[in-house]
Amino acid sequence: MYTLTGLKFKNPTILAAGILGTTGASLCRVAREGGAGGVVSKSIGPMPKTGHPNPSMVKFECGFLNAMGLPNPSYPSFLQELDIAKKGSGVPVIASIFGGNPAEFKEVAEGLLPAKPDAFELNVSCPHAEGYGAAVGSNPCLVEAITAAVKETVNVPVWVKLTPNVSDITCIGSAAESGGADAVVAINTLKGMAIDIESGYPVLGNRSGGLSGKAVKPVAVKCVYDLYTALEIPVIGVGGVSSWQDAVEMMMAGAAAVQVGSAVYDRLDIFSEISKGIETFLQRKGYSDVKELIGLSHEMV
Amino acid sequence: MLPLNATIIRINEESPSVRTFFFDHQFETMQPGQFVMVWVRGVDEVPMGLSSKNSITVQKVGEATSKLFELKEGDSFGLRGPFGRGFSLPREEEKTLVIAGGVGAAPLAPYAEAASASGSEVHTVLGARSADDLVFEERFEEAGEVYVSTDNGSKGAKGFVTDVLSGINLSVYDKIAVCGPEIMMASVFRLLQEKKALEKSEFSLHRYFKCGIGVCGACCIDRSGLRVCRDGPVFSGVQLLDSELGKYTRDASGRRVKI
Numbered sequence: 001m002y003t004l005t006g007l008k009f010k011n012p013t014i015l016a017a018g019i020l021g022t023t024g025a026s027l028c029r030v031a032r033e034g035g036a037g038g039v040v041s042k043s044i045g046p047m048p049k050t051g052h053p054n055p056s057m058v059k060f061e062c063g064f065l066n067a068m069g070l071p072n073p074s075y076p077s078f079l080q081e082l083d084i085a086k087k088g089s090g091v092p093v094i095a096s097i098f099g100g101n102p103a104e105f106k107e108v109a110e111g112l113l114p115a116k117p118d119a120f121e122l123n124v125s126c127p128h129a130e131g132y133g134a135a136v137g138s139n140p141c142l143v144e145a146i147t148a149a150v151k152e153t154v155n156v157p158v159w160v161k162l163t164p165n166v167s168d169i170t171c172i173g174s175a176a177e178s179g180g181a182d183a184v185v186a187i188n189t190l191k192g193m194a195i196d197i198e199s200g201y202p203v204l205g206n207r208s209g210g211l212s213g214k215a216v217k218p219v220a221v222k223c224v225y226d227l228y229t230a231l232e233i234p235v236i237g238v239g240g241v242s243s244w245q246d247a248v249e250m251m252m253a254g255a256a257a258v259q260v261g262s263a264v265y266d267r268l269d270i271f272s273e274i275s276k277g278i279e280t281f282l283q284r285k286g287y288s289d290v291k292e293l294i295g296l297s298h299e300m301v
Numbered sequence: 302m303l304p305l306n307a308t309i310i311r312i313n314e315e316s317p318s319v320r321t322f323f324f325d326h327q328f329e330t331m332q333p334g335q336f337v338m339v340w341v342r343g344v345d346e347v348p349m350g351l352s353s354k355n356s357i358t359v360q361k362v363g364e365a366t367s368k369l370f371e372l373k374e375g376d377s378f379g380l381r382g383p384f385g386r387g388f389s390l391p392r393e394e395e396k397t398l399v400i401a402g403g404v405g406a407a408p409l410a411p412y413a414e415a416a417s418a419s420g421s422e423v424h425t426v427l428g429a430r431s432a433d434d435l436v437f438e439e440r441f442e443e444a445g446e447v448y449v450s451t452d453n454g455s456k457g458a459k460g461f462v463t464d465v466l467s468g469i470n471l472s473v474y475d476k477i478a479v480c481g482p483e484i485m486m487a488s489v490f491r492l493l494q495e496k497k498a499l500e501k502s503e504f505s506l507h508r509y510f511k512c513g514i515g516v517c518g519a520c521c522i523d524r525s526g527l528r529v530c531r532d533g534p535v536f537s538g539v540q541l542l543d544s545e546l547g548k549y550t551r552d553a554s555g556r557r558v559k560i
Contacts, residue, residue, distance in 0.1 A: 055381075
């Protein structure tokens with residue numbers, strides 16, 4: 001067992017937001033068949049949204065480009081899914097939420113409370129939804145106000161997911177910390193675009209989107225490394241983690257746990273595989289606790 | 302994989318609302334039942350079952366398909382795939398029953414052909430609203446015996462495919478492949494369940510897809526959480542026990558919508 005922001009996880013691999021998280025049944029499957037130590041839902045907002053037109057996700061050799069556009073059924077419809085996930089997954093269930101301002105975040109958090117999520121993750125980092133996500137998450141004052149608004153509404157941990165599409169991610173991380181965040185999650189996707197040269201059309205229905213997968217891992221490692229130095233609260237590492245080696249690297253940069261997103265493309269049981277790999281690594285290296293890895297590289301000077 | 306550029310080389314009108322678009326790329330490894338994501342540039346990208354190695358057969362139902370119907374030979378669209386799990390082919394000595402309704406015949410015509418080519422005896426129950434709406438009747442006839450039903454009785458038996466099915470001895474078949482409107486598939490599912498034939502059956506589901514590659518979760522079905530785009534679109538009847546089949550689907554926002 002492994003404790004993070006007061007929650008107990010069976011292993012430090014968590015399903016990232018926006019991946020296989022639209023339904024309660026899917027979240028249960030990721031936990032039970034996939035072996036995830038915890039699961040984060042699709043980001044839920046105040047109103048139903050259909051998202052951007054397709055193509056909404058394309059795969060490259062180095063990663064994935066996506067622009068879903070925050071499709072979600074809104075919090076009243078998501079309650080039953082959250083309830084299914086809570087009852088069936090057997091792991092902590094974190095509700096990812098979004099809004100355009102502190103009042104909307106508060107409304108959504110309050111609206112989901114009846115299903116008793118174990119924590120909330122605030123999406124202030126989606127790079128391709130007008131008026132939401134990174135549009136609010138690149139403004140430190142707004143991030144602090146949003147975090148504070150949700151903190152005073154709920155009595156479970158609040159994580160804040162950060163965008164790397166800012167000049168200094170630690171400044172946004174500090175704002176979240178000042179607002180009372182229990183942890184930050186870094187990073188969301190990097191802005192990106194692809195063009196179909198046969199026609200000249202941008203490939204994504206939204207024209208541009210966010211890059212995830214292997215290509216972004218070094219960016220994520222650097223962000224986690226810097227946030228670990230700048231903040232007192234835990235940093236949860238996400239971005240391009242697709243093997244136990246990636247997870248160990250992220251933890252050595254300072255991640256208290258890792259989230260896995262687009263790597264579920266390879267196989268659903270990636271979570272079991274990563275957590276077993278970490279265990280074997282700990283034994284081989286003679287570490288008694290996974291916590292010994294967290295921020296290790298900061299001491300290597 | 303970025304979409305490849307597919308140029309239309311021929312268009313066949315199968316029925317008043319269904320057309321087959323043949324394109325200049327052959328998906329040599331395609332398994333019948335697999336789908337491609339068809340990108341009508343500037344509009345949308347939608348999943349379509351392959352009706353042969355180089356064709357999709359489309360019913361005009363929404364914005365993307367309406368735009369597709371405006372395209373002519375020489376025009377092009379984007380294609381990604383083939384994706385998902387197709388129908389499992391019978392062995393030589395096995396008997397196959399194909400149950401197709403409306404444009405659900407699209408992925409089943411290449412299946413019937415492949416099953417027949419592998420030596421299996423293939424029978425098809427083909428249903429549609431009227432004689433004009435029957436899709437690929439000749440292709441199924443080439444593969445074996447065909448029983449036709451139409452809702453208005455303009456050809457074959459008047460009624461639904463289930464009316465034809467209830468007169469057929471299902472115990473002689475080793476594989477049963479089903480695709481059609483969900484209400485029809487749900488009726489077939491119940492009938493196969495009653496006749497204890499569910500274990501040898503496979504159904505091709507349609508759900509709203511976003512990513513199409515098994516990552517986003519928009520198409521997951523209850524209660525298994527299986528992804529239609531990746532774990533399906535073809536599922537065994539047993540996988541669909543206690544599922545949402547025939548009860549509800551989800552719209553693009555993820556809200557449940559009654560069928």
